[in-house]
Amino acid sequence: MFLKQLDLVGFKSFAERVTVDFVTGVTAVVGPNGSGKSNITDAIRWVLGEQSAKSLRGVKMGDIIFAGSDSRKALNFAEVTLTLDNNDQFLPVDYNEVSVTRRVYRSGDSEYLINKQQCRLKDIVDLFMDSGLGREAFSIISQGRVEEILNSKPEERRTIFEEAAGVLKYKTRKKKAEVK
Numbered sequence: 001m002f003l004k005q006l007d008l009v010g011f012k013s014f015a016e017r018v019t020v021d022f023v024t025g026v027t028a029v030v031g032p033n034g035s036g037k038s039n040i041t042d043a044i045r046w047v048l049g050e051q052s053a054k055s056l057r058g059v060k061m062g063d064i065i066f067a068g069s070d071s072r073k074a075l076n077f078a079e080v081t082l083t084l085d086n087n088d089q090f091l092p093v094d095y096n097e098v099s100v101t102r103r104v105y106r107s108g109d110s111e112y113l114i115n116k117q118q119c120r121l122k123d124i125v126d127l128f129m130d131s132g133l134g135r136e137a138f139s140i141i142s143q144g145r146v147e148e149i150l151n152s153k154p155e156e157r158r159t160i161f162e163e164a165a166g167v168l169k170y171k172t173r174k175k176k177a178e179v180k
């Protein structure tokens with residue numbers, strides 16, 4: 001599985017529709033301060049189900065909608081679509097390509113879609129559970145988090161690596177089994 005494409009409309013600084021194509025291997029996004037690099041990772045976390053405006057560096061969810069600039073009016077909605085190549089069937093669905101869309105309006109209404117079919121937020125969260133890609137997963141490490149990891153105690157740091165390596169869920173299951 002790999003991230004193929006990201007489409008953004010009205011998400012934070014991306015007023016116009018922007019399509020980012022990714023290829024296999026490493027992609028580096030470069031640009032001056034404030035040009036929107038972190039907004040791209042915020043978009044990925046948001047479409048994967050992030051519910052905390054704070055962790056998207058805002059105060060309320062509406063803050064992710066393009067707020068307008070000197071030359072452009074504010075928009076009324078934000079939409080992000082993430083397209084994954086699933087030829088290896090890494091995600092447990094019968095599709096070789098999986099797209100996930102999230103849309104939010106200023107009114108607060110939200111819409112979620114998997115392969116253009118309307119679904120619930122829970123369906124998106126479930127789809128990525130155990131894939132290492134979910135909203136809580138350490139596949140995305142934000143700027144502030146790097147310092148947090150460097151400053152954390154060795155035991156805490158180990159937990160982060162265990163989760164990233166996919167070991168944590170087995171440890172949690174083992175613990176649960178032992179209690180019973």
Ligand code: ATP
Pocket residue numbers: 011012013014031032033034035036037038039040063064065066067068
């Ligand atoms: P750095 O190199 O400093 O980390 P960056 O490239 O990661 O910068 P971002 O944090 O992604 O930059 O982008 C910040 C920019 O996004 C700011 O200019 C901010 O005004 C803009 N921005 C954030 N939310 C919105 C919004 N709702 N509407 C319009 N612009 C927004």
Ligand code: MG
Pocket residue numbers: 037038039143
């Ligand atoms: Mg940044």
